[in-house]
Amino acid sequence: MSGPAGGQARGNEGSRMLAMAKKREEDLRALEESKAKIKEKNAVSVGSFGSKFGKSAETVLTDELSKKTVGLVTLEDLKKTKEELAKKERILSDLQRQDELEQEAQKEGVKRKNRKSKVAKTALSFGDDVDGEGGE
DSSP states (O other): OOSHHHHHHHHHHHHHHHHHHHHHHHHHHHHHHHHHHHHHHHOOOHHHHHHHSOOOHHHHHHHHHHHHTOSOOOHHHHHHHHHHHHHHHHHHHHHHHHHHHHHHHHHHHHHHHHHHHHHHHHHHHHHHHHHHHHTO
16 A cells, blocks of 8 residues: 555645644734734823823922922922912913913814894995995
């Protein structure tokens, strides 16, 4: 049985094993790529947390106060830093209020323009009627 038929069977089996090994390597590579894509997709970065959720002004000021007053600090230094932070807070609140007022003014300006265009359209059609009557 070790004739030509037996040698041919062994050759087919060897090529089949090589094909299966190549297929297995390709599957492993594809699996690793998909794992990498999933990890990249689901990666949570520390920086993205701050961009998703904002901090309140009080939290920011408290954090800044704690950073500036690390360790032993004299009462005078503590009062100075609190005053500085209070000034910053007032400035920030004033700026925010100015921004709100500007936005409201822009909205009112748009509404006024819309009203003026409506009024102008009706005045023009009314003016045409008056001109027509005056000609008779």
